[in-house]
Amino acid sequence: MYINGTWIETQKKITIKNPATLETYQEVYAGDGSHVQKAIEAAEKAFSTWSVLPAIERAQYLEKVAAKLLEKKEVLAKTITSEMGKAITNARYEVDSTSSFFKWFAEEARRTYGETIPSTKPNKRLMEIKQPVGIVAAITPWNFPLSMGARKLAPALAAGCTVILRPSNASPSSAIELFKIFEECEFPPGIVNLVIGSAKEVTDPLLVSPKVRKVSFTGSTEVGKELVRKSADTLKRVSMELGGHAPYIVFEDADLDLAVEGAITIKFGCAGQQCTSANRIYVHNNIHDEFIAKYAKRIQQLKVGNGIDDSCEVGPLINEAAIQKVQEHVEDAVNLGATLVAGGKQLKEGPYTNGYFYQPTLLTDVDERMKISYEETFGPVAPVFRFESDEEVIEKANHAQYGLAAYFFTNDLSRAYKVMEKLEFGIVGINDPYPFAVEGSFGGFKESGLGREGGHGIDEYMESKFVSIALR
Incomplete structure (x- = not known):
C-alpha cells in the first residue's frame, strides 16, 4: 500500500492468482481501518496545498504520468494480463486508454471555468466559481484494473482533490504499478494514497468518514446501491458506474x-x-x-x-x-x-x-x-x-x-x-x-449509474460556489 508518500507493509497478505494458470502471480499487503484513517489524515493535510496549486502545475504532474505510462506500456500490459487474464492485445489498449485519461484531464485542469452573471442590482456583481470537492474515495473493479483507476484519479487530481484508491482485491497489482509511477513523478505526500483490503475494513470507513466528501465507484448495481446507502449519512457526492445489459x-x-x-x-x-x-x-x-x-x-x-x-x-x-x-x-x-x-x-x-x-x-x-x-x-x-x-x-x-x-x-x-x-x-x-x-462522457441511465466519467467528468469532482459582491 502507499500512504502519505510511503510504501506500507503489514502482517496480512492477499494472494493474486493468474486465472489462466492458477499459479500465484503476486502477494500484496492488505490493510485495515487504521490504514484508512492514516490515508484520510494524509489526504486532508495534502488537500490544503494541492487544491490551491495553480491548475497548470497540477496538469504538469498529470502530463508526466501520461508519458510514463506509455514508457512502461509492456510491463503494465503484462501486469494486467497476469492478474486478471485478458488478452495482452486488450491489455495494451487499456494502457493506452489509461494514459489518455491523464493526458485529457491534464488539459481539462485549466478549463474549470466559472461564470460572471449579470446582476439586476446596479451595486452588485455576481459570479459563480468552481472549487475541488475535497477528499475522494475511488473504488475500482477487477476487470479494468488500470484504466478504471485513471478514469477516477485523473479528473479528481486535475480538479485539485486528493484521492484514496481502493482497488479490487482480485487485481490490485496494476494499481500498485500506477502508484509507483506517481512516486517516480514526485507527487507530494498525501495527494494519492493506495489502501488495499476488504470492503468491511477499507471501504466502509471511507464511506462513513465525514472528511471524505466524494465517492466514485465502478462495479455491480447491487454493490453500488449499498455504497450509496452507507454514504448517505454524510451526504457525500457520489459517482456510480454500475451494471449493464x-x-x-x-x-x-x-x-x-x-x-x-x-x-x-x-x-x-x-x-x-x-x-x-x-x-x-x-x-x-x-x-x-x-x-x-x-x-x-x-x-x-x-x-x-x-x-x-x-x-x-x-x-x-x-x-x-x-x-x-x-x-x-x-x-x-x-x-x-x-x-x-x-x-x-x-x-x-x-x-x-x-x-x-x-x-x-x-x-x-x-x-x-x-x-x-x-x-x-x-x-x-x-x-x-x-x-x-x-x-x-x-x-x-x-x-x-x-x-x-x-x-x-x-x-x-x-x-x-x-x-x-x-x-x-x-x-x-x-x-x-x-x-x-x-x-x-461515460455513464448510464436508470440503475446503470449516477454521474459521468470522461469528457466533462472533471465537473463531478468540483463544487459550484455562488458569490455576490455588494459595491460601496
Whole structure:
C-alpha cells in the first residue's frame, strides 16, 4: 500500500492468482481501518496545498504520468494480463486508454471555468466559481484494473482533490504499478494514497468518514446501491458506474459483415467480462439466418488461451464463480428451448487444464423467459433474438433496470436518429461497436449509474460556489 508518500507493509497478505494458470502471480499487503484513517489524515493535510496549486502545475504532474505510462506500456500490459487474464492485445489498449485519461484531464485542469452573471442590482456583481470537492474515495473493479483507476484519479487530481484508491482485491497489482509511477513523478505526500483490503475494513470507513466528501465507484448495481446507502449519512457526492445489459441491434438494411465483426469485438473482448458487453443481440428476421451463419463461423475461429500469448483473442474468466454463472445461464437457456450453435462448455483439457476457460458460445432461439435475457452474464456467451419491427426491438432493448450502453447497425439515416433518441441508454454506438472515447462522457441511465466519467467528468469532482459582491 502507499500512504502519505510511503510504501506500507503489514502482517496480512492477499494472494493474486493468474486465472489462466492458477499459479500465484503476486502477494500484496492488505490493510485495515487504521490504514484508512492514516490515508484520510494524509489526504486532508495534502488537500490544503494541492487544491490551491495553480491548475497548470497540477496538469504538469498529470502530463508526466501520461508519458510514463506509455514508457512502461509492456510491463503494465503484462501486469494486467497476469492478474486478471485478458488478452495482452486488450491489455495494451487499456494502457493506452489509461494514459489518455491523464493526458485529457491534464488539459481539462485549466478549463474549470466559472461564470460572471449579470446582476439586476446596479451595486452588485455576481459570479459563480468552481472549487475541488475535497477528499475522494475511488473504488475500482477487477476487470479494468488500470484504466478504471485513471478514469477516477485523473479528473479528481486535475480538479485539485486528493484521492484514496481502493482497488479490487482480485487485481490490485496494476494499481500498485500506477502508484509507483506517481512516486517516480514526485507527487507530494498525501495527494494519492493506495489502501488495499476488504470492503468491511477499507471501504466502509471511507464511506462513513465525514472528511471524505466524494465517492466514485465502478462495479455491480447491487454493490453500488449499498455504497450509496452507507454514504448517505454524510451526504457525500457520489459517482456510480454500475451494471449493464447492452442490446446489440442489427436492422435488415445493415452492413452485415460490419455488424458481425462488431458483435465479435464487443461481445468477446475481455472474455465478455465488461459492463458494456453486448448481452442481447437482436437480429431482424429477414437477415437472421445469414447473420448466424457468418457469426458462428467467426466465433469458432476465435483463439482461446493464456492472455499473455499475442495470438490469444479470448482469455480466461476471473474465477470459478464466473464459470459457474456462465454455465448456469447457458444451461437455463437450452433447457427453455434455446439452440446451442457453438461452444457451451468449460475448457478443461490440455493447455486449459489449470485455468478458468470457457468456449466462446452462440445461442439462438433465445427469448425473454431465459435468465440470459435479463441477468448480466459477464462471460463469452452471445444470445441472439429475432425481431420484426423497429417498435418491437426498441421496446425490448429498453431494459427495465439497466441503461448503460446500446449498439445498433443500420444504413438508414432517419432510422439512426429515431432509434438513437428512443434508446434509454447513456452511451449509444451507431454502426460502432466500441463507442468509447476519453473525450466523451461515460455513464448510464436508470440503475446503470449516477454521474459521468470522461469528457466533462472533471465537473463531478468540483463544487459550484455562488458569490455576490455588494459595491460601496
